[in-house]
Amino acid sequence: MYFKNSVIAIIIIFAIIFGAKTFFSNLIHVGYDDNLSLEERIKPSGQVYLAGDIDVNAVKAPVKTTAKARSGAAVYTASCASCHSIGILNAPKFGSKADWAPRVKRGIADLVKVATTGVGAMPPKGTCMDCSDAELKAAIEHMIK
Numbered sequence: 815m816y817f818k819n820s821v822i823a824i825i826i827i828f829a830i831i832f833g834a835k836t837f838f839s840n841l842i843h844v845g846y847d848d849n850l851s852l853e854e855r856i857k858p859s860g861q862v863y864l865a866g867d868i869d870v871n872a873v874k875a876p877v878k879t880t881a882k883a884r885s886g887a888a889v890y891t892a893s894c895a896s897c898h899s900i901g902i903l904n905a906p907k908f909g910s911k912a913d914w915a916p917r918v919k920r921g922i923a924d925l926v927k928v929a930t931t932g933v934g935a936m937p938p939k940g941t942c943m944d945c946s947d948a949e950l951k952a953a954i955e956h957m958i959k
């Protein structure tokens with residue numbers, strides 16, 4: 815009787831140990847036998863391209879945007895009105911003959927030039943950094959009308 819119980823106890827203990835081993839090794843299985851994932855894991859984080867690795871002629875030149883030029887009114891509203899509508903920081907006001915007359919005398923080309931570089935509190939390009947000269951000119955013409 816005593817002997818029989820001991821054998822059963824030993825079998826149960828082995829069963830528990832083996833069960834636990836299988837359970838945990840499945841749980842934390844990291845797959846070292848998996849060569850592909852091993853290579854993935856240890857590969858360098860960057861790759862070096864040498865001259866000639868890439869056919870530069872095959873790389874397409876960036877497509878030039880052929881977006882239509884914005885109208886003077888659109889540019890004015892988006893970029894210039896914040897200051898020029900009510901004359902913030904002494905900016906010449908929209909449509910004000912008194913403010914613009916002395917400037918217009920210098921010629922539109924000069925106004926475009928000064929608007930591009932900025933002057934005093936007037937920021938370069940009036941903050942419209944992607945504006946073309948033509949768009950700036952249109953915005954100025956819209957303001958001095």
Ligand code: HEC
Pocket residue numbers: 889890893894895896897898902903904905906917924925926928929933934935936937939940941942945950953954
């Ligand atoms: C942050 C405010 C501000 C914004 C935005 C702004 N301006 Fe001005 N602008 C000024 C101020 C201030 C002056 C007066 C500068 C001076 O004469 O010292 C001025 C002057 C000008 C002048 C006259 C420059 C000269 O030679 O006398 C032109 C032209 C002009 N702005 C065009 C524009 C255009 C076009 C935009 C939008 C694309 C624009 N501005 C946006 C503040 C601004």
